[in-house]
Amino acid sequence: MTRVLFVCMGNICRSPAAEIVFRKMVDAAxxxxxxxxxxxxxxxxxxxxPPDSRMATHLExxxxxxxxxxxxxxxxxxxxFDLVLVMDEENLADAKALDPSGELHSKIRPFVGYLKIHSSSCVPDPYYGGDxxxxxxxxxxxxxxxTLLKEIS
Incomplete structure (x- = not known):
């Protein structure tokens, strides 16, 4: 069993959307x-x-x-969790702060490291923006x- 955790700031936009997207891909596979x-x-x-209503609408x-x-x-x-995938640098710092010893830091990775089609330094928070x-x-x-699914399976 591989355990994957997606992390953003409030867990209402980016990380639940990642969970939903990845779950559908895993189920389809x-x-x-x-x-x-x-x-x-x-x-x-x-x-x-629940997830932000605007994100929910776009996902649906x-x-x-x-x-x-x-x-x-x-x-x-x-x-x-085996992988803790964070959406931006602030999330990365906050997650690593939970493990001051650094023993588990190798599990905490930026989600953007899995991007193949797009290029971005982070998954931007859409909360205060538009559609x-x-x-x-x-x-x-x-x-x-x-990309993550290909790597894990």
Whole structure:
């Protein structure tokens, strides 16, 4: 079993979208029994909330089934998951801060390292932007998740 955790700041836009996109790809590949997928945020402000309605709308337009509730990243996640994929540099720093010893830092990686079609230094937070930002984030997630799936399977 490979365990993958996607991480953004609030766990209502980028990381739940990554979880949803990757879950659909894993299910389509028929390997859902070999990969555990989850998402979390570095802050707890949105705990218990569903994905942002704007992100949900964009995902549904592309045929994704939207589900999940926001939760906060905890230190135990770093030990539990094999890969902790963060959306930007701030998320990277926050996740690494949960492991001051650095023992688990090799599991924490920037999601953009899996991009093959697009080039970006981060998966930008679309929360304060317009519709184009949500669509762009999904484009990046589909690109990176496709590469991730090939790497894991």
């Amino acid at each position: 028929g390997i859902e029994d070999r990969i555990e997928i989850d998402s979390a945020g570095t802050i707890g402000y949105h705990m218990g909330n 337009c592309r045929g994704y089934q939207v589900a999940g509730r926001a939760r906060k990243l905890v230190k135990e996640d770093l030990a539990t 184009d930002g949500f669509a762009h984030v999904i484009d990046l997630l589909e690109d990176g998740c496709s």
